[in-house]
Amino acid sequence: MSDRLRTTLGPLSLENPFINASGTFGYGVEYAGFVDVARLGGVSVKGISLEPRPGNMPPRTAETSAGMLNSIGLANIGIDAFVNETMPQLRDLGVTVIVNTFATSVEDFVELATRFEQVEGIAALELNISCPNVHAGGMHFGVSGEAAAEVTGAVRAVTSLPLMVKLSPEAGDICDVARGVESAGADIITMINTIRGMVIDVDRQRPMLGQKMGGMSGPAIKPLGVRMVYEVFQAVDIPIIGMGGISCLRDVLEYMLAGSAAVQVGTANYAEPGISLRLSDELEAYCAERDISAADLVGKAHQAD
Amino acid sequence: MSDRLRTTLGPLSLENPFINASGTFGYGVEYAGFVDVARLGGVSVKGISLEPRPGNMPPRTAETSAGMLNSIGLANIGIDAFVNETMPQLRDLGVTVIVNTFATSVEDFVELATRFEQVEGIAALELNISCPNVHAGGMHFGVSGEAAAEVTGAVRAVTSLPLMVKLSPEAGDICDVARGVESAGADIITMINTIRGMVIDVDRQRPMLGQKMGGMSGPAIKPLGVRMVYEVFQAVDIPIIGMGGISCLRDVLEYMLAGSAAVQVGTANYAEPGISLRLSDELEAYCAERDISAADLVGKAHQAD
């Protein structure tokens, strides 16, 4: 692997700009027998909470046109099991670990960050702020710049890790939220998380999912993600990691041209667990042909003609 | 056509619940030679403004996964030509005309409504509030309940026509906007309008559309529309006309079960100008088989098991 794909994201440096998105690649270890996980730019693990969570009532997934809904309910093994059992395996495998965390209060976000501060072998922390804040009537942290800045600032105060904050497309004003997290000390913005949708089972005449609504992902949301990355690129100076519907090289190029310095691949992992490595090879070939490095593509679509 | 499909929407009664969506069926007259336009539940004409508009820089359309973007720029012939030249043809054809209007100030919305008050043969007025309000720093009418209520109330005061207000999925809180327009006197809510997306031409390394961003429509946005109709059905008492990605009977059923008393078909008209009549026949057969009327389906997905 030459250096054309080396990616610098503020304090974080990656071998290549391909990160597998949280919730779509487990904890990474499950794929060790299938994919050379150490070669990935990084793995954002399934969202970790203080306590283990069993998840929501099934059915938890449904397919939509060029996309899918999920209402997994952030099922995860909890921080203890992750730190004690999973992290050692990830260190042995040489995976570049990005720890995705979520909580329903600022205090819990801070406690998670504080505890990960002691853990060896973590490349970055990613805050999933698309969750209801129980102390704010369940209004989720991701909808306003203020709420997002509050949790970002509180975590920034206790962590020395590169700090990523993951934005929700349901934000009232995505640029406002982006500015909020930047001013509060985030190093990197990752976007976009899923947007809520519903599928109705016309035979049962009820919502398909046990939880009724689920987060939509996949190619269907790509134009939304590219548009929002394009807008946020003009609103902030910190690097952006784009995602939402990436499933081929062309999608990667669109996100980079819009302003993403790196990308995350989510739903596409289900169909092809090794897709990020394939896309990484394809991007390298693309850059070699043009004798450029991937970084040269970032934000190019903003240039005046 | 039996009465199974007869649809009552507050003050408005339709032969069947299929309306062709604004901007996707022209002014209706163009299709006279292709489709029995009088048999349609209704036609929501291309958005009408006080002045004619030439539209935006091309390219104006781009395709996305299971959807499309458009940045037509609300090109239209203006109210004078519409009233003097188009309306007489629509009356002759016996089309159930829903006049979709848009403006960038409350005053202009009011003037449009006032002038249509004099025009014969209009079944309903539909306000497209997904437009920037020039007097509110371009913040569009559709994003807040307050702004939406203001324009709705002002138009309500001058029109005796059944009043539809069309909601944007980019609303900060769609239920808040729905309650706002209901309290301000709207008779019917239509939803959803397009959501902004972007496609980048990787060869030119620039946004594909002349206007950079465009409104996304088609099957890709259906889960979003169904979810929002489901939410709004619980928030208001006035009838809802659902739309967003409808292209087959199953889609129609999903929207009705979620709470739509009628539907609008948009993008699907491009591939098959007669699709609404075909779906209407299919819905009638579906209802006949089960010996129910379409109205029996409305909101059924909300029943507890």
Next chain:
Amino acid sequence: MKYLRTRISEVLYPAPDHALLRFSADQPIPAIPGEFVMIRGDWGVHPVLPRAFSLVESGDIGSVLVKAVGPGTDLLAGMQEDDELVVFGPLGQGYEVHAERTPVLVAGGVGVAPLLFLARQLAEQGRKAIFLYGARTENDLPLSEDIAEVAELIITTENGSVGEKGLITQPLVRVLEEHPYAQIYTCGPEGMLEAVAKVAAAADVPCQVALEAPMACGMGTCKGCAVPRPDGGYKYVCYDGPVFEAQDIYGTAS
């Protein structure tokens, strides 16, 4: 095999709306009957998810029996020799064969796939299984000739067009009377599995059922394929199963 991009080497059509897809693996596939693979073709953006299929054969050649029931299986059933596939597996827990108990295999429709694999494996070990195969009509009985070669085949159809008229549980009751010291291995529609489990419980015969659930990853990572446990909490079809002891799913109540 684990995970590969391969091509379809042969397509057979054992029944209407059914296709048997064979593909060559880079390395032999060490699979146990009941284990499955996730498969997706190069068909662009819709549908996005791969589909789960029980292995019918393993070795240098893998094969799956596809019944067309929706968008994904329609596309797969329409594929031709040389078309590209992404396949990964074998995944999940297969059947645990009991060394002494008389093997009674109960298949419903496309549930025949993993059980033909099992019947062949038993035959190789010199054990002839009793194979109960139920379907709606004679058109829903793919691979029955192959079964007859390796097992004692008993067929039922709901319309009586072939075999005994009625449901598969009728002959099952008789078979269990003749062979009380049996082990049931079953795969098929939800309703059939439950009925078979009831009969098994009543006859006090152990029963292994292969479940289905909508899946995204097939690898135990997405947590999508949850099924409630009778004792609370969830099991995951893709890695706790798809094969379960009947009572772990339906409780001992049944």
Next chain:
Amino acid sequence: MKYLRTRISEVLYPAPDHALLRFSADQPIPAIPGEFVMIRGDWGVHPVLPRAFSLVESGDIGSVLVKAVGPGTDLLAGMQEDDELVVFGPLGQGYEVHAERTPVLVAGGVGVAPLLFLARQLAEQGRKAIFLYGARTENDLPLSEDIAEVAELIITTENGSVGEKGLITQPLVRVLEEHPYAQIYTCGPEGMLEAVAKVAAAADVPCQVALEAPMACGMGTCKGCAVPRPDGGYKYVCYDGPVFEAQDIYGTAS
């Protein structure tokens, strides 16, 4: 014809990546060369829009020549006899044939479609057209045999694999010198149209060009297919065109 759900009656493959789709119309298609139809197959949710194709034949049977360049045309070019199509048209403004001027037809690649239709129509009227056909290689010259039957065919290829090596404008210049009292009808890639228009203007010969633009409705209703007018404002390819007088598009400057 206007608008119908029909089936493909025949598929021919006149060149690599090209398919000629023939379908039967409920009523004869009264079309003028240069007019087009919008076509979409029953391929589910992606891509959503129909595609525009110039008619090659009208009458009881309609046909279009499809060149596979992307998702929609790949799907159409892969369709088989009996597959369903939704077709509507004829749409737009075709070529206006001048009664006396020598007809000079200039086709680039798949732009041959409407011009073969025109050449045949002229032949029926006893007029033999001069048909200039340019392509990259010999593999990009579908239907040239059909043209030779009805017109005087002159071919150029960029690699010289067949006909004269170079661009079609070379023989065009010569032809216009021999036939100053001519009318040009052209269809092909943007660059070629502009070059042809230049040559025509220089020789003071009237020229009709058939344009393309991404289309949604094809009916003049969506306002998607706008092209800027040299004198400001927009023209719409689907109903002001696709055939235009060259100077209305490129101005008299060229």
